[in-house]
Amino acid sequence: MSETAEVKVKEPLFSKKNKKLLTDPLNDDNPITIQVLGICSALAITVQVKQAFVMSVSVLAVMIFSNLIVSLIRNLIPSRVRIIVQLVIVAALVILVDQILKAFVYDVSKQLSVFVGLIITNCIIMGRLEAFALANKPFPSILDAIGNAAGYAWILIVVAIFREFFGSGKLWGFQIIPQSFYEFGYFNNGLMILPPMALITVGIIIWVQRSRNTKLIESN
Amino acid sequence: MDVNKNSYIFGFSAVLVIVVAAVLSFAAESLKPMQTENVRIEKMQNILTSVGISATPAEAGELFDQYIIDQKLLSNKGTVVDKDGLTAFDIDAVKQYKDKNLSPEEKFYPLFTFQNEEGKKYIVPMAGKGLWGPIWGYVAFAEDMNTIVGSTFDHKSETPGLGAEIKEDFFTQKFIGKTIFEGNEFVSVEIVKGGQPWDSPHKVDGISGGTITSVGVGEMMERTLGVYVPYFKNTSKASL
Numbered sequence: 001m002s003e004t005a006e007v008k009v010k011e012p013l014f015s016k017k018n019k020k021l022l023t024d025p026l027n028d029d030n031p032i033t034i035q036v037l038g039i040c041s042a043l044a045i046t047v048q049v050k051q052a053f054v055m056s057v058s059v060l061a062v063m064i065f066s067n068l069i070v071s072l073i074r075n076l077i078p079s080r081v082r083i084i085v086q087l088v089i090v091a092a093l094v095i096l097v098d099q100i101l102k103a104f105v106y107d108v109s110k111q112l113s114v115f116v117g118l119i120i121t122n123c124i125i126m127g128r129l130e131a132f133a134l135a136n137k138p139f140p141s142i143l144d145a146i147g148n149a150a151g152y153a154w155i156l157i158v159v160a161i162f163r164e165f166f167g168s169g170k171l172w173g174f175q176i177i178p179q180s181f182y183e184f185g186y187f188n189n190g191l192m193i194l195p196p197m198a199l200i201t202v203g204i205i206i207w208v209q210r211s212r213n214t215k216l217i218e219s220n
Numbered sequence: 221m222d223v224n225k226n227s228y229i230f231g232f233s234a235v236l237v238i239v240v241a242a243v244l245s246f247a248a249e250s251l252k253p254m255q256t257e258n259v260r261i262e263k264m265q266n267i268l269t270s271v272g273i274s275a276t277p278a279e280a281g282e283l284f285d286q287y288i289i290d291q292k293l294l295s296n297k298g299t300v301v302d303k304d305g306l307t308a309f310d311i312d313a314v315k316q317y318k319d320k321n322l323s324p325e326e327k328f329y330p331l332f333t334f335q336n337e338e339g340k341k342y343i344v345p346m347a348g349k350g351l352w353g354p355i356w357g358y359v360a361f362a363e364d365m366n367t368i369v370g371s372t373f374d375h376k377s378e379t380p381g382l383g384a385e386i387k388e389d390f391f392t393q394k395f396i397g398k399t400i401f402e403g404n405e406f407v408s409v410e411i412v413k414g415g416q417p418w419d420s421p422h423k424v425d426g427i428s429g430g431t432i433t434s435v436g437v438g439e440m441m442e443r444t445l446g447v448y449v450p451y452f453k454n455t456s457k458a459s460l
Binding site: 077081088092099 | 223224228229232233236237240243244247248251254255258259261262277
């Protein structure tokens with residue numbers, strides 16, 4: 001590992017640089033809309049807000065601990081096997097999360113079923129391990145994890161709000177659109193339940209984001 | 221220290237894997253009691269749902285003890301058997317259905333008796349095969365042991381929006397009021413394909429696009445209830 005990457009400068013816990021780690025992924029460097037990582041799960045589990053929320057919390061937990069662990073042992077990991085080492089760590093954490101969900105929030109874990117296992121393949125986690133935790137100290141790595149997980153979470157939840165509201169007239173499982181609307185001929189939009197509408201919703205978010213923030217638009 | 225030496229890589233991998241394995245097996249073992257308890261509670265909730273009582277996980281145990289006044293085990297001939305240390309609740313219908321090593325005589329059929337102010341109801345657990353995997357459910361009968369008063373079904377991996385709809389209320393509601401005997405003859409309840417008449421007391425409208433799952437439900441009911449027929453006949457005659 002290169003020694004130059006670690007310049008020994010005493011910096012405050014929440015220096016400007018560290019704050020940027022937290023805030024950048026929320027907008028200018030959002031994992032979903034800008035880095036286009038973790039799209040797969042954004043499509044799969046955004047039918048209901050509750051699922052999206054639990055997924056976000058699970059990803060947050062897995063990301064914080066995987067970033068922390070990888071960052072702590074970054075100088076011990078042989079670079080030739082680093083991907084598989086990261087995978088083992090992430091997989092172990094995901095199984096742990098799955099077991100904990102099964103023990104404490106059984107009904108949610110039943111709904112998420114396969115998706116929890118799929119956190120292992122969530123590109124954001126591996127992406128941040130490769131790009132950040134392997135080369136940075138534990139504390140900035142944790143901030144990076146929180147920032148990126150939060151960036152992932154808010155997109156997920158916004159998409160889920162749209163899809164649950166228009167798809168089933170509910171939010172967090174509670175009926176929002178009153179029964180009288182249905183009696184007047186209102187219909188839930190069944191298309192919102194299907195994965196393509198998640199992609200289109202994410203597309204709209206990207207569109208809004210880029211038209212507000214022109215520096216994100218690629219020149220070509 | 222050269223971290224890219226082969227010997228180091230082997231050593232590092234071995235230590236990592238052993239540590240991870242130790243952590244995971246510790247977590248799995250220590251969380252197991254809670255997980256099995258969750259499965260148990262879910263089963264109680266399902267049994268209560270079939271008679272129209274929705275219980276939260278916290279109250280399921282209490283309501284179950286309050287309402288389920290009797291548990292019986294039936295042999296494959298439909299006679300009540302006494303098996304030491306085995307209650308009706310312990311029988312995992314899905315496991316028993318899938319276990320190819322069990323001879324018919326080794327299979328036991330649970331029957332739960334529910335009682336509230338309105339009277340008794342009899343709950344029969346069942347398991348069968350859908351399109352992609354196992355399906356299971358509980359069907360509750362009125363005191364005449366003929367009329368269905370409620371049902372609940374679930375599945376492992378049926379297609380969402382099609383076969384998976386068997387667990388939805390609109391499907392389970394259709395069973396209410398159907399009967400399984402025509403005169404003295406057992407006819408079960410048939411799940412018919414869409415478009416066919418289903419206003420007979422022995423027919424239920426199936427799910428369009430979920431035909432194989434619907435047929436699986438019908439097959440599961442006929443096969444399982446068939447075992448209970450001798451018991452139902454004897455008991456309802458005796459009480460008349």
